Every structure is written in structure tokens, then in C-alpha cells.
């Protein structure tokens with residue numbers, strides 16, 4: 155069964171005439187890494203906001219574990235089922251990197267005993283050392299913030315990980331590390347990983363590659 | 376729990392914003408505390424002044440002796456009264472005894488009968504100018520006190536009988552009193568000493584109860600008799616009802632019942648001004664405070680919009696976002712409350728004194744801040760109930776204003792907030 159399923163999903167921003175997404179059909183399973191390629195303005199982030207439960211489609215149906223997103227508690231879905239790496243990071247900038255991760259764990263209702271320790275481990279895994287972890291997000295570089303965002307998406311051990319240009323601000327080596335982590339999450343831990351990007355390099359990691367072009371989603375390979 | 380911890384951390388994460396909020400809150404609480412405390416104190420003092428003066432009623436008669444002593448006494452029997460105080464002074468002649476400063480019996484008045492219904496025997500005794508040195512104050516009908524000098528001159532002791540005759544030898548009648556005690560007069564006038572003028576010697580005064588004196592007809596009806604009645608109403612508003620009651624009992628329309636208003640007004644006028652100004656100030660501070668807090672809250676919420684978006688995107692429920700931010704505001708308010716109440720309590724007294732000083736100058740009256748005991752005219756005190764009341768209002772205002780701001784912000788969908796920023 156598909157973990158996430160989109161059936162004829164269309165999306166139109168309120169008060170606009172244009173459909174950003176047009177009758178999209180897609181299914182995603184655990185254990186696979188999906189990459190959605192598209193040019194700037196193609197609607198990648200918009201698709202992502204539907205997948206991450208931040209918004210609802212205006213036409214069609216989107217299902218999570220067979221349940222219509224419209225009838226789902228989407229706060230709960232965001233807190234527990236999905237981890238999102240945002241294009242703009244969307245971290246609490248006044249708090250430290252570590253506090254961001256711990257807060258995410260707390261919101262998800264995690265029973266982890268030592269949240270601080272496991273948060274530090276997670277940050278270490280994406281290349282943030284303890285000293286950096288204790289700094290305010292405001293005082294981190296774009297690449298560092300992106301890595302904190304990745305660690306936060308993983309912090310509550312969700313079924314689905316969604317990433318919007320996760321390597322947009324990272325150098326080639328770090329990009330490899332991060333994509334390696336995302337692939338391992340899919341292949342070794344059975345997560346459903348969906349990455350949207352305009353980067354050819356990232357598309358090489360895909361188990362399934364899709365293309366988004368002017369609101370139309372097509373399967374590539 | 377984590378919500379609360381995060382809220383506390385947030386206070387320090389956003390030092391700039393919270394410092395401004397704290398400063399405004401402190402000033403509001405300070406101003407509110409000062410005005411509230413002064414208002415409460417002034418109201419209390421007005422109440423005291425009313426209790427002290429406002430409930431005293433006297434009967435103003437158009438002519439002399441329109442009312443009989445028995446009328447005055449009868450009017451004292453009323454459910455509207457807390458108590459009634461009577462006093463009577465009249466002159467008579469001693470039968471067989473010699474007054475002080477009396478040269479030879481000449482058939483003129485030579486003693487003064489003083490009577491009071493007061494348990495403390497009147498102002499002279501209260502102030503210590505006279506004191507009972509033997510026996511006890513008159514209780515039973517017929518009891519009287521005589522001065523030690525008078526007792527000595529006539530060889531009187533406790534239990535001796537004293538016979539009185541009308542001052543006017545042409546009138547008939549006689550009365551017998553029993554010495555129940557002896558008083559000593561310590562006043563400068565106590566010594567007397569104008570030979571031939573016994574009525575000028577305070578030691579010739581015999582002291583009885585009003586009940587005793589009023590039963591002696593020739594005393595009650597003598598020329599020069601003085602009678603005074605003060606009625607203490609249960610509360611000042613009963614004045615009209617009391618007068619109506621007396622009319623029913625037969626008080627002539629030429630007589631009116633009046634309150635001891637002048638003294639009350641004199642005592643209460645500056646206080647009423649103070650109470651009014653501080654009361655208005657307290658309301659203004661509250662209204663202004665509410666407006667400012669809502670404004671600050673909405674301004675700070677615009678700043679926190681992104682934070683709300685992130686928290687909501689992370690899956691935090693709307694109610695918890697509101698609760699967390701409310702905790703922050705309330706914690707800041709509570710801290711300001713402690714400091715503001717303390718500072719307000721300290722400042723209220725000097726402010727009240729300053730005001731009273733100016734009020735007194737404004738009325739061209741001598742300064743009245745100090746009463747006889749050297750206490751300030753308005754004593755401002757921080758009580759638990761005052762602190763509680765101000766605290767409740769402050770927390771309520773802060774809570775409502777911050778909820779207004781947060782609810783305003785949580786109306787926006789997180790997706791919209793985040794996409795706006797990106």
C-alpha cells in the first residue's frame with residue numbers, strides 16, 4: 155500500500171486564477187527515495203506544502219495511509235508522521251540549534267529519555283559539532299542552518315521525510331553526505347523520502363525520478 | 376512542562392522586546408498601585424469622618440425651651456439611633472450644708488448640679504482634669520459625686536445624704552442625693568477662691584446621672600438650666616427618617632433635626648477631592664494600560680508571526696502556541712507586579728501627603744496633614760486584598776491583551792506565514 159497517495163490533485167492559491175498543480179497522480183512507498191525535479195516556479199514548494207500537511211489540495215484527494223488528509227488531524231501529522239526540511243529552513247532563529255531539535259522532539263511527544271544527548275548525536279551526524287549546536291540559529295551560516303533543519307526533520311523519527319532543495323546551500327562534499335544520509339534513511343530505515351530539487355546531481359540519488367513542469371507531474375524513471 | 380520551560384527561555388531569548396514590555400507593565404502597575412492605594416485610603420478616611428461626625432444629630436429649636444427635657448430624653452428611644460448623649464447643668468441651694476466660697480447663707484443659689492449620660496462622666500473626666508478618688512461614679516438613681524473640698528468642708532463621706540432646694544427661694548420642692556463617690560479637681564480653675572461667689576467654684580459642682588437630675592422638677596424647670604442632647608444615628612443616611620420619627624412623636628415644625636455636617640465637610644472635603652482624583656486616575660490608568668498593552672501585544676505579535684508559523688509547521692497545536700506565549704506574558708507581568716506593587720506602596724504615602732498639602736494650601740487653610748497624634752492625615756497602606764485586587768486586574772489585562780495579540784496571529788495559516796517570509 156502507498157504511504158502517501160495523490161489522486162488527481164490540483165492546487166490553486168486563493169484569490170488567483172492559475173492552477174499551480176494540475177491533476178497530479180503519484181504514490182510513494184516506505185523504503186524509497188523519490189526526487190521531483192522542476193525549474194524554478196514549477197510548483198515544487200507548493201507540492202511540498204501539500205505533502206507536509208501544511209495545506210490542503212483544492213481539487214482531488216490526498217491520502218496518508220489510506221486516510222483522506224482533509225479528515226486527518228494535520229497538526230498531529232506534522233508533529234509525528236512527517237519531517238520537513240524547508241527551502242527557507244524555518245528554524246526558531248532566537249533559539250539555539252540544540253533547542254530547535256529538542257523542541258521538535260517535545261512537540262512530537264517523544265518519550266526519548268535524554269533528548270539533549272540524542273539531539274546532539276543527530277546534529278553531529280549532519281556535521282554540527284557541540285559548540286555550534288549551542289549557538290543561536292541566527293548566528294549560523296546558511297549551510298549550517300540547513301543542516302540543523304535536516305536534523306530537526308529527523309528528530310522525531312517520522313515515517314516520511316520531505317525535503318525542499320536540501321542541498322541548496324551546501325558544497326559538493328556536504329551535498330554527498332546529506333544525500334547519503336537521506337538515501338540511508340530510505341534504504342536502511344525504511345523511511346519514505348521525497349526530495350524536490352532543480353539539481354541534476356541530486357536526481358542521481360533517486361529510486362524514482364519525477365518531473366514537475368508547469369504544474370504537470372510526470373514519471374521519468 | 377516543556378511548553379512552560381520554553382516560555383521561560385523565550386523571555387530571555389527576546390530580551391529587547393521583553394524589556395520594553397516589562398517597563399511598560401511596571402509603569403502601569405506602579406501608577407495603578409499608587410492611585411488605587413490612595414483612593415482606598417481616602418475612601419476609608421471619608422468613611423471614618425462620616426462615622427465620626429456625619430452621624431451626630433442635634434435638634435435645633437427656634438426659641439428657648441420649646442422642648443421639655445423629657446421630650447429630649449424620649450426622642451433618644453429610637454431604633455435609628457446607636458446611642459444618645461444628654462447633659463444638663465442647673466443651679467440649686469444646699470439645705471443645711473455650706474458651699475465653698477460662701478460667706479454667709481444669703482438664700483441665693485450656691486451649688487451647681489451637673490449631670491451627664493456619658494459613662495466616662497464627660498470631657499473633664501476623660502481628659503483627666505477630674506478624677507474619682509473615692510467611691511464610685513453615680514450609678515443608681517439619687518447617686519452623686521461631690522468634690523473632695525466640698526466633702527471636707529461639710530464632713531461628708533460615701534453614703535452621706537445631701538439635701539437640695541430650688542435656687543429660687545420662692546419656689547417649693549426638695550430633693551435628696553446620696554454621695555456615691557468623691558472627685559478631685561486637678562484643673563487650674565479647681566481651686567476657686569472668689570469669696571462670696573460660690574457658683575464660680577468648680578468644687579461646688581455635684582455630679583449625677585441625667586436620669587437623677589431630670590427627676591428633680593425644680594432643677595429641670597429652673598432659670599438658667601442648660602440641656603444638651605446629641606443623637607448618634609446608626610448611619611448618616613438615617614437623618615431624614617429620624618426627623619420624621621420625631622415629628623410623629625410630636626416634635627414641633629419649628630424645630631429641625633440637623634446633622635453635624637460642618638465638621639464632617641471640613642474633615643472630608645480634601646479627602647473627597649483626593650479620592651475622586653485618585654479614583655479617576657486609577658480608571659484612566661486601567662483604560663490606557665489596556666489600550667497600550669493590546670497595542671504592544673499586537674506589535675510584538677507581528678514580530679513573532681514567523682515564530683508562530685514555525686511552531687505550527689512543527690505540528691504544535693494552536694492552543695499550545697497560545698498557552699506558551701500567554702505564559703511568557705504572565706511571567707513578565709508577575710515579575711513587574713512584584714516590583715510595581717512594592718514601588719507603588721512606597722510611593723503612595725509621599726504622593727498622598729503632597730496632594731493633601733496642596734489641597735490645604737488651595738483652600739487657604741492651615742496645613743492639616745498632621746492630626747494631634749502626628750500621624751499623616753491620609754494613611755496609605757498596602758494590604759493583602761489591595762495587592763490581590765491590583766494583581767488580579769494586572770494579570771487579567773495582560774492576559775486579555777496578549778490573547779488578543781496571539782489570537783490575531785494564529786488566525787493565519789502557518790503555510791501562509793512561512794511562504795510570505797520566504
Ligand SMILES: Nc1ncnc2c1ncn2[C@@H]1O[C@H](COP(=O)(O)OP(=O)(O)OP(=O)(O)O)[C@@H](O)[C@H]1O
Pocket residue numbers: 167170174192193194195196197198199200201241352794
Ligand atoms: N502564496 C502564493 N500566492 C500566489 N501564488 C503563489 C504563492 N506562492 C507561490 N505562488 C506561485 O506559485 C508558483 C509556484 O511556486 P513554488 O514556490 O511552488 O515554486 P518552486 O517550484 O518551489 O520554485 P523555486 O524553485 O524557485 O523554489 C509560482 O509561480 C509562484 O509565484
Ligand SMILES: [Mg+2]
Pocket residue numbers: 198199200241318
Ligand atoms: Mg521552492
